[in-house]
Amino acid sequence: MALTAGVGFAATQVSSLVPHVFSAGTPIKASEINANFAAVAQGVQDAKANGLPTQSGKAGAYLKTDGISASWSVAPGPNVELQVVNNVGQNIPSLLGSTTFDTLRFSGGNNPQASLTGGNTWNGTLFRVGAGGAGWYEIDAQVVGVAATSGTVSAIGVGFYLDKNATNAPATAQYRSTYDSSPSAAVFKNHSTVHAYLYLAPGDTVEFRGQSWSNSTAANISADGSTSLTIIKIK
Numbered sequence: 208m209a210l211t212a213g214v215g216f217a218a219t220q221v222s223s224l225v226p227h228v229f230s231a232g233t234p235i236k237a238s239e240i241n242a243n244f245a246a247v248a249q250g251v252q253d254a255k256a257n258g259l260p261t262q263s264g265k266a267g268a269y270l271k272t273d274g275i276s277a278s279w280s281v282a283p284g285p286n287v288e289l290q291v292v293n294n295v296g297q298n299i300p301s302l303l304g305s306t307t308f309d310t311l312r313f314s315g316g317n318n319p320q321a322s323l324t325g326g327n328t329w330n331g332t333l334f335r336v337g338a339g340g341a342g343w344y345e346i347d348a349q350v351v352g353v354a355a356t357s358g359t360v361s362a363i364g365v366g367f368y369l370d371k372n373a374t375n376a377p378a379t380a381q382y383r384s385t386y387d388s389s390p391s392a393a394v395f396k397n398h399s400t401v402h403a404y405l406y407l408a409p410g411d412t413v414e415f416r417g418q419s420w421s422n423s424t425a426a427n428i429s430a431d432g433s434t435s436l437t438i439i440k441i442k
Contacts, residue, residue, distance in 0.1 A: 224250065288344075289329050289438040290318035296430040298355065299365050301418035308377060308416035311350065311367055311428070313436045324440065326409075334413040334438055341408050343441040348415055350384070351429040352397040363426045364397030367417030371405070377416065381405075384417075398433070404441075413438070 225243040229235055271280040295314040301307040312332050323329060326337020352364035369382035377383075384399035397420070407413070415436075419426035428434050 285345075285442070286324055286440045287318070287321040287437065288323050288327055288440050289334060289436065290321045291315045291329075291436050292432040293428060293430050293434040294432070296353070296355070296358070297428040299417055299419050299426040299428060302425070303366070303418060303420055303422040305418065305422075308367075308375070308418050311365075311415040311417050313434070314430075315432075327440075332414055336407045336409055336411045338409050340440070342406070344405060344407050345437075345439040345441055346382075346401070346403045346405070346413065347435075347437045348384075348401045349433070349435050350399050350415075350417065351433040352399075352420070352426050353429045355427040358429065358431065360429075361397060361427065363424055364399055364420045365417045365426045365428060366399055366420055367401065367415050369401050369403055370414050370416050372412055373414065375416065 225246045227239040227243050229239075269280060271278055291313045292315045293313055295312075297309075297312050297314075299309050299311075301309045310332050314331060317323070317329065325340030325342075327340040328335045328337065346369065348367075348369070350365045350367055352361045353359060354361045365384075367384045368377050368380040370376075370380065374380075382401050382403040382405075384401050399417075401415070
């Protein structure tokens, strides 16, 4: 069977889409038409397989493409990696003005609403970034000094610094605690805080080292939850 083409498209418009291009006045075979239809049908199937997802939207997700196909993905957001509070006190014998600093211990378990991701780990004193944990982090630490026997707020607090990658170099530490001993209300006295934003690569570590704010008397860290550490992966 042969047909005659009456109207045609320019070859450059369709030659890349179908195997046969017809021009006006030339015979057309049914097999050639069928081959063109098959090519169009295949193109439709490919578009369905590699094009946009079928639904018009998905709550909490964004449309992601790798250049070949598209899919709905959940946008990565901040994650609370660690939130621990002290439930066991710690004596800090290193004195103000000395060259020694004690590694601070945050003894409580991780908050059940927090979760370590990317292979990140925590052992009570040291946070280590895993193979998939690289990114920007927000770190907040508070240390409250107390009397060793009563656990009440003490006249002696603890100064401390963030030690990245165990350099043990307080003189060059970028993040050091602020310390407040001036308020008259005991609940506000002698607490020290560190707040930091920093990029951590796989294998990087974070820990804290401190010493008593007295040059003659050791300090003690609270065990009532007021001493705490929070680490959030921002992105």
